[in-house]
Amino acid sequence: MAGAVETTDEVASHLHPAGSFDVDDHPMPNGREEIWRFTPLRRLAGALDRQPTGAGAVDYRVEAPGEVAVASLAPGQAPRGTVLVPSDRAAAIASAETADALHVKVPAEVVVADPVAVTVQAGGGRSNGHVVLDVGPFAKVTLLLDHRGTGVHTANLEVVVGDGAEVTVVSVQDWDRDAVHLGQHEALVGRDASYRHIVVSLGGDVVRLNSNVRYAGTGGGADLYGLYFADAGQHLEHRLFVDHNAPHTRSHVDYKGALQGRDARTVWVGDVLIRKIAEQIETYEINRNLVLTDGAQADSVPNLEIETGEIVSAGHASATGRFDDEQLFYLQSRGITEEDARRLVVRGFFAGLLERIGIETVRDRLTEAIERRLAEVGV
Amino acid sequence: MSTLSIRDLQVSVNVGEGEDKQILHGVDLTINSGETHAIMGPNGSGKSTLAYSIAGHPKYTITGGSVTLDGEDVLEMSVDERARAGLFLAMQYPVEVPGVSVSNFLRTAKTAIDGEAPKLRTWMKDLKTAMSDLQMDPEFAQRNVNEGFSGGEKKRHEIMQLELLKPKMAILDETDSGLDIDALRVVSEGVNRAKTETGAGVLLITHYTRILRYIKPDFVHVFVAGRIVEEGGPELSERLEVEGYERYAAGAGAAKIGD
């Protein structure tokens, strides 16, 4: 598999300085840095202190169909490190403190019908993790990364999408209310390959995920979908970076969030860079937020950097709507109870994403997690 | 046969800093099934306040009087209870509801009003018919409620709800405003169909006489400064057409004719 396409302009986006495996290259942030300015550093509970994984702090349970090889990779052992270079301190710590990364390998041309399920069960305390999903050319697979329990967890996911492969990653943050989770998901999308990355963040005190994509050749496509629900006091942050570094590539980002309660906070930062070489690309990114009550705050920052005009299309949109008394009155005036009105609005808002998930067991798992979370918080 | 009875209704609105402004100064009105009452009055006279107060909008405070539907105290009911009791308000400014599709909204409302989910087959058919009768593109069913609808589309959507939800009493607050002549005809036909089919009583609030050419009122009430100042048959609207509201100029005429 080839590395990244040679680009004539190695200028990095100003929001994405070159990464490093060395933890010391990522100084402890003070909160004024562009990439940290939204994050409540005081609530990270030591996630940015370099610490090994505590005994019993995390258990990775893997259920994989027979044609999938499951092994481990040491630091520097390819393909580990070929796609993901830590872009912040949390990712560097996760990488440095994971001696044996979980290696999930799907050989070329193998179509795996059932999902590979990796359940990350955190049992309290400090943990680090690194998963490498390594999909050969023309193979097809879905990975469900299912986060549960509690603790302070920094973890990375590195995805090699071989040429012509079809890969879906579903990452569910179904943490207990007090968990802290920082992570980087990095994918390299092969020639004519397609990559779907679906994030569902429901639990946790602080969740911050960087989901990044770049291309190893022309013709690749990436769909990055997200859904999040923040209740009182939760901080859910999703940062995306699509690096269109090859021509004729495609990306579509669609994140939706709902918030309610005092100090519920969500942050969405969507960066798309269209490099000079990336002619004839298509990109669209949208983030929509639904604020259900006063006291909740949704930040939404789309950012498009275009270095060539020779593209098919590029666009972004961001909308934050409120569910207010007038809407409630309108629905109630049609006989709908207040409780049902709220349910209707939230579920309607989220409905589209689940329909996009083809595998029934995965869809059921997400529906179950969402319904349980909404019931917990009285929606 | 149903009766909506409004007695000496007095309503104030909170204008901020704990200050209330009295808007309705005692309104009396009785509407029976099958009757169409037009309420006509100048801007700011309190027509919408009357409509919203009957529907239960939280912004308004009832300071006196009563509203009953077949003897039941409407003012004691929550907003959704009023709707389930058979009241319907087509709003002057329908509200956008992000994230809720028209089709999902209508099915949920229908289920709430009827107390059971409509049979899927007949429901789909009814919905389709209602949309085509009001000349709404079928794609509206997938759009979010009122989001990005033009003024005319919003009004058609209101009347579509009237047809589907089949209330006992419908209050139409300036359903005619913002409609061109074709849309006005389409919407009026919808109201007339609903009346014929369900025998609903209609309270038609309007500023202009134009809509009354399509929806024939049995009674016309002239509304000025928070009360009814004159009542009559359809001929009264024709007189208003010619003379306007000037002769009811606040204060002078109102008190004399109204009391």
Ligand SMILES: Nc1ncnc2c1ncn2[C@@H]1O[C@H](COP(=O)(O)OP(=O)(O)OP(=O)(O)O)[C@@H](O)[C@H]1O
């Ligand atoms: N929140 C408010 N604060 C202050 N005044 C208000 C408020 N709401 C309504 N009013 C006033 O109450 C009066 C009646 O308003 P209402 O909307 O009922 O009139 P209307 O007859 O429906 O007018 P229109 O023909 O313009 O629709 C107006 O003078 C209006 O300014």
Ligand SMILES: [Mg+2]
């Ligand atoms: Mg009005």
